[in-house]
Amino acid sequence: MxxxxxxxxxxxxxxxxxxxxxxxxxxxxxxxxxxxxxxxxxxxxxxxxxxxxxxxxxxxxEYITYRRYHVIQNKCNKVSDRCLCREKNKFNKLFEKFLGRDWIDVNNVDEMQFVSFCHKYPVVFIKEINGYRGIGTRKIETEKLNAKDLYNELVSDVNSHYIAEEQITQISELAEFHPWSINTIRIVTVYDTIDDEVHIMNARLRMGNKKNSVDNFHFSGIGANINIETGIIDTIGYDAHNNTYIVHPITGKQIIGARIPYWEECKTFVKGAARHISSIRYIGWDIVIQSGGRFLLIEGNDNADHDFQQLHNCGLWKQYQAIIKRF
Structure with a gap:
């Protein structure tokens, strides 16, 4: 130790x-x-x-530390309901109308239903329901897939439970940062159920790097702060190793000063998702923006990292205190 x-x-x-x-x-x-x-x-x-x-x-x-983060989570999130965010099958079922994509619970369908799902899409993603940071996610090209064998492999894994989802697309303005991954918007909210008000505490763009298929910060991803009022990225990019970037190191697209498309609509979308669950009031939402201003909800994190919200910007502890002191 x-x-x-x-x-x-x-x-x-x-x-x-x-x-x-x-x-x-x-x-x-x-x-x-x-x-x-x-x-x-x-x-x-x-x-x-x-x-x-x-x-x-x-x-x-000024800063949310590890201890203060637990104060926030314990004040806001009912322990017995945290599984609704942490288990992907439960999350997808609860937030069905916000997902914007097709999916199935592999362990709760028969072989024929799984094969049919795979034949509908050229690419599907297999995810462990308790997977995090992209761990346990598999990209499957279905053209040459033996779907029956895959189904039997998945359901015979007694240590895991899986879902399957169709592949999604993203708006070109965000794909340009790193086209090898879906680059998501992370918005952290606190839902004040007393006044029925959703507070947006922080917003960040998450970009993939090194041609990885995920944009996760802990897999070489890059983050940058989004101004909540304007939707403009107002910091340099940064990664978990304290490297900083004015432009994306792979594509050269400028990070600071970029504008997030459909920003007001995005905030409205995430506030609707936050109001959809009252027992988990502190959530970090991962959102995909598609062309035409369509939004997809990837997941909601009841344990959203406190460090990702504050790096290269400012501490947020006082802002959180002002809201959660009423809970």
Missing amino acids: ILKFLTRFSEMRRIYIGDNVSPVCKVYYYADWFLSYLIHGASISDYFAYGFYKLRYNGRR
Whole structure:
């Protein structure tokens, strides 16, 4: 456990500070992190990613840390209903009218229904219902597929439960950033059920990178902040390794200053989704925009990462406090 902690600490220090650190400074960082953990609940990632080593007490109070994130989640989200977001079959069923795509619960259909579904589409995606960050997702080209064999393989896996979904498309303005992945909009909301008001807390564009098929931040993806009022990207792009980008490194498309199409309609769409479930009030929604201003809901995360919302912009703890203190 200690070795794992030291390795993680050194890794994060190298990413954000570099290797040229004296032994005295190393001791200082360890001690300072421990204090920030005790006082603010900061994880190792929080400490370095938010620049706590450069901030004093008041500056550190601005940020949602690991401990504060759990305060938000516990205040907003009923424990017994979190499965409605975390299990993809339950989520898809609950948010059917927001999905905008065809899907089936593989473990609850027969072989003929599965084969028929696969024959409808040239490409389908197989997903584990508890998969996250793209883990457990398979892209299947159905032209040469033996659908019966695949069905038997999936239903005989006693350790997993699967759904199948049709492939989706995205609007060209967002595909241009990284056409090898679907580039989604992550919007985090808090639903005040007392006043029936949905607060949009943060919005970010997620872009794939390195020709990966997913845009996930923890698989080399790139994020950038979207101004909630204007729909314009107002920060540089960044990744989980503290690299920053004015333009996308693969396509060269400029990130900062880009405008998200149909932004007002997108906000209306996500507020409708948030009102659809009252027991999970803090959710990070992943949205795809299609041509003509059509929106698809990929998933809703009751445990939306607090770091992704704040990196390269500002701390959001006070904004959350002002809302959840009433709950």
